[in-house]
Amino acid sequence: MTHIPVLVEEVLELLAVKEDGLYVDATLGSGGHTERILKKLGPSGRVIGIDRDIEAIKRTRQRLKDRRLITIHASFSGLSEALRGAGFKEVDGIMMDLGVSMNQLKDPERGFSFQSDARLDMRMDRSQTLTAEEIVNQWSAQKIERIIREYGEERFARPIAKAIITERKRGPIYSCRQLADIVMRVKRKRGRIHPATKTFQALRIAVNNEIEELQQGLEQSVKLLKKDGRLAVISYHSIEDRTVKRFFVKAERDGLMQRITKKPIVPSEEEVRRNPSARSAKLRGGKRI
Ligand SMILES: C[S@@+](CC[C@H](N)C(=O)[O-])C[C@H]1O[C@@H](n2cnc3c(N)ncnc32)[C@H](O)[C@@H]1O
Structure with missing residues (x-):
């Protein structure tokens, strides 16, 4: 592509x-x-x-x-x-x-797309250390909620952040699809836009500052x-x-x-x-x- x-x-x-x-x-x-x-x-x-x-x-x-x-x-x-x-x-x-x-978006290895089983990466520059996986698994609920609200302009930022925290207590969230599924459980699909679009946008903006x-x-x-x-x-x-x-x-x-x-x-x-x-x-x- x-x-x-x-x-x-x-x-x-x-x-x-x-x-x-x-x-x-x-x-x-x-x-x-x-x-x-x-x-x-x-x-x-x-x-x-x-x-x-x-x-x-x-x-x-x-x-x-x-x-x-x-x-x-x-x-x-x-x-x-x-x-x-x-x-x-x-x-x-x-x-x-x-x-x-x-x-970048379509390369399954780069972890930008919610349709892939790739690891949550999203770094434009792969020599940098911060990845989406680190944010999702290590940042506090408040910080995750804030980036989803500010950078994703997502109304459901709080319940999505909460769902991420609940899920990661069971085990690490590794893949893009795993995260997309978590979001989909909070936000049902309406129309053509994937429910995780805003969350993924927010993470990408945060990872790459x-x-x-x-x-x-x-x-x-x-x-x-x-x-x-x-x-x-x-x-x-x-x-x-x-x-x-x-x-x-x-x-x-x-x-x-x-x-x-x-x-x-x-x-x-x-x-x-x-x-x-x-x-x-x-x-x-x-x-x-
Ligand atoms: C939309 S693409 C550009 C496409 C290009 N105009 C073309 O026609 O092929 C954006 C590119 O900018 C790079 N990029 C985004 N933010 C950047 C930044 N802060 N510093 C340097 N490069 C950046 C990305 O890695 C990506 O390759």
Whole structure:
């Protein structure tokens, strides 16, 4: 399963790619967006592709085989340091396509999907130690409830947390399916969305410290952009989008950026038909002043 890039034309337009520009794709993934940026660049243009998932970097380097692509294994919070370390001070544009890729989601070994018997892992960067298994089996009921409520926006956070604690007293909760079954006993299935969707989203955000990472990535990006440099961010759920929206509003108020999108750009019906995973995408962008 390969990842289909989302809102590609819209991102390219927002970045206003220049032939000889230097661009950062801070979420390289399978390189869908990077590939299209590279097509717009001339021989002296460059893309710095960053991902916290080393496997994604290796796979995409191999697939694109382009000497104008420089890859770095780093996360948003290490963005400035990574660029400085590679000898870059300022760039013409930065993009972030948040969340996990289809390759990560559908790889049963990575433990992101509630339909798999894989161990509860959910790390984007497998060199990190914290896993979903540790949260579910070792964190307190209060902490588990809090992340499910805050990061999953789940109304049933308390009963789900309680059910997890009851179950783990009988024995460790190892697999994704085990956790999905626990949630299903608390929350019955209504409609097409799996009852464990919000709980899994919450765990993934907590394991990867996603909101703090995003906040830091955005703040560092502003400082890395040249004057008129562009920042484009695609988010996939309300917690991410709220963080991105607030960031742009504040950056504009502080006189650092000018918003290009007052309202987020969303995929066309045709794109959603072609790629249902794009349905919740929201693109926001701004220009450094
Ligand atoms: C939605 S995918 C990007 C897909 C890519 N645009 C494409 O077209 O193939 C998100 C990628 O960003 C990476 N990622 C998510 N959060 C990150 C962070 N804080 N720092 C670095 N990489 C991150 C994930 O590992 C994943 O590979």
